[in-house]
Amino acid sequence: MHGYSGDKQAYLTRLRRIEGQIRGLQRMVDDDAYCIDVLTQVSAATRALQAVALGLLEEHISHCVADAISTGGPEADAKVKEASAAIARLVRS
Amino acid sequence: MHGYSGDKQAYLTRLRRIEGQIRGLQRMVDDDAYCIDVLTQVSAATRALQAVALGLLEEHISHCVADAISTGGPEADAKVKEASAAIARLVRS
Amino acid sequence: MHGYSGDKQAYLTRLRRIEGQIRGLQRMVDDDAYCIDVLTQVSAATRALQAVALGLLEEHISHCVADAISTGGPEADAKVKEASAAIARLVRS
Amino acid sequence: MHGYSGDKQAYLTRLRRIEGQIRGLQRMVDDDAYCIDVLTQVSAATRALQAVALGLLEEHISHCVADAISTGGPEADAKVKEASAAIARLVRS
Numbered sequence: 001m002h003g004y005s006g007d008k009q010a011y012l013t014r015l016r017r018i019e020g021q022i023r024g025l026q027r028m029v030d031d032d033a034y035c036i037d038v039l040t041q042v043s044a045a046t047r048a049l050q051a052v053a054l055g056l057l058e059e060h061i062s063h064c065v066a067d068a069i070s071t072g073g074p075e076a077d078a079k080v081k082e083a084s085a086a087i088a089r090l091v092r093s
Numbered sequence: 094m095h096g097y098s099g100d101k102q103a104y105l106t107r108l109r110r111i112e113g114q115i116r117g118l119q120r121m122v123d124d125d126a127y128c129i130d131v132l133t134q135v136s137a138a139t140r141a142l143q144a145v146a147l148g149l150l151e152e153h154i155s156h157c158v159a160d161a162i163s164t165g166g167p168e169a170d171a172k173v174k175e176a177s178a179a180i181a182r183l184v185r186s
Numbered sequence: 187m188h189g190y191s192g193d194k195q196a197y198l199t200r201l202r203r204i205e206g207q208i209r210g211l212q213r214m215v216d217d218d219a220y221c222i223d224v225l226t227q228v229s230a231a232t233r234a235l236q237a238v239a240l241g242l243l244e245e246h247i248s249h250c251v252a253d254a255i256s257t258g259g260p261e262a263d264a265k266v267k268e269a270s271a272a273i274a275r276l277v278r279s
Numbered sequence: 280m281h282g283y284s285g286d287k288q289a290y291l292t293r294l295r296r297i298e299g300q301i302r303g304l305q306r307m308v309d310d311d312a313y314c315i316d317v318l319t320q321v322s323a324a325t326r327a328l329q330a331v332a333l334g335l336l337e338e339h340i341s342h343c344v345a346d347a348i349s350t351g352g353p354e355a356d357a358k359v360k361e362a363s364a365a366i367a368r369l370v371r372s
Contacts, residue, residue: 002125002126002127002128003128004122004128004131005125008122008123008125011122012119012122012123015115015118015119015122016119018115019112019115019116019119022108022111022112022115023112025108026105026108026109026112029097029101029104029105029108030101030105032095032098032101033095034095035095035096035097035149035150035152035153035157036153036175036176036179038097038149039146039149039150039153039179039182039183040179040182042142042143042145042146042149042183043146043179043182043183043186044186045142046139046142046143046146046183046186047186049135049138049139049142050135050139050186050277050278052135053132053135053136053139053277054270054273054274054277056128056131056132056135057128057132057270057273058266058267058270058273059128060128060129060132061247061251061266061269061270062263062266064128065247066255066262066266069252069255069256070255070256070258072256076252077248080244080247080248080252081244082129083129083247084240084243084244084247086129086132086133086136087240087243087244087273087276088240089132089133089136090132090135090136090139090273090277091236091239091240091276091277092236092371092372093136093137093139093140093143093371143370143371146370147363147366147367147370150363150366151359151360151363151366154340154344154359154362154363155356155359158340159348159355159359162345162348162349163348163349163351165349169345170341173337173340173341173345174337176340177333177336177337177340180333180336180337180366180369181333183366183370184329184332184333184369184370185278185279185329186278188311188312188313188314189314190308190314190317191311194308194309194311197308198305198308198309201301201304201305201308202305204301205298205301205302205305208294208297208298208301209298211294212291212294212295212298215283215287215290215291215294216287216291218281218284218287219281220281221281221282221283221335221336221338221339221343222339222361222362222365224283224335225332225335225336225339225365225368225369226365226368228328228329228331228332228335228369229332229365229368229369229372230372231328232325232328232329232332232369232372233372235321235324235325235328236321236325236372238321239318239321239322239325242314242317242318242321243314243318245314246314246315246318250314268315269315272315272318272319272322275318275319275322276318276321276322276325279322279323279325279326279329
């Protein structure tokens with residue numbers, strides 16, 4: 001069980017919608033849609049993916065990281081460092 | 094025909110690979126994968142999407158925008174503004 | 187006292203270096219430097235600012251948020267939500 | 280003369296305002312301001328820097344890149360590639 005497990009169905013629904021956006025992008029490219037329209041849809045899919053990431057991150061901090069902090073010990077510090085590295089990857093992607 | 098039309102198959106291949114990444118994310122969530130591992134894959138998919146966008150943008154500038162500039166007239170200015178707005182959406186997404 | 191207080195001097199040094207980068211940008215613009223060279227320096231300053239933000243965020247989570255979680259109660263949840271909102275602003279900027 | 284030369288004073292004014300934001304950040308850190316408030320100001324400064332970059336880029340494309348395209352020859356292609364690399368650095372920073 002992880003932070004997002006309670007909202008698993010909601011995350012799956014969002015990821016399926018993003019999969020639909022990516023398939024829509026394939027249709028646009030296949031139909032020679034105008035470049036700027038393709039780019040607008042790429043930006044929309046990117047934002048949807050980042051919203052999923054931000055949701056997962058919030059639940060990760062409030063569950064997994066919080067549990068490690070409540071338990072204490074060296075594990076708490078490792079969890080904060082791990083979450084910080086994930087935040088850095090997200091900010092830079 | 095648009096800037097990316099010559100590379101259409103390459104773009105479709107990249108978008109299909111991204112679709113595979115999104116389906117992989119659904120499997121990870123469905124299998125209760127560790128949050129940080131899910132986030133790492135979300136970052137990878139986001140970067141792949143942005144690489145597609147940067148490729149489309151470069152071809153758009155070197156074809157559609159360049160053609161409008163070569164032709165001259167008010168259209169050239171409109172194309173530069175439109176491309177700039179797409180770049181801004183990309184930077185902010 | 188906050189998460190970053192122990193590293194205050196290091197943060198001040200980094201912020202002074204960023205201030206120097208911004209003044210360098212003013213000199214470049216004033217000297218009519220080539221646009222792409224100005225943009226390269228803007229990207230460098232942006233990355234330096236984001237590195238400061240990621241550092242502050244890690245210390246905030248490992249101190250302020252961790253303290254609230256250890257204490258427990260509604261404050262813990264509020265701190266996680268506040269940190270998540272700051273992460274979202276960072277990802278979207 | 281470059282794309283931004285006509286707006287040089289406006290860019291200098293914006294960069295001086297960003298310099299003020301960075302000095303404000305130093306005061307906040309020096310005064311032990313709350314981490315989240317510091318982060319909010321870092322996000323604001325980052326957005327202001329990126330707005331400067333987007334402005335410079337638009338003027339670069341509509342002047343330097345457009346001139347190279349109008350002149351034609353291998354230089355046009357080099358300018359588009361150079362601008363695309365700058366856009367990529369911006370998207371990834």
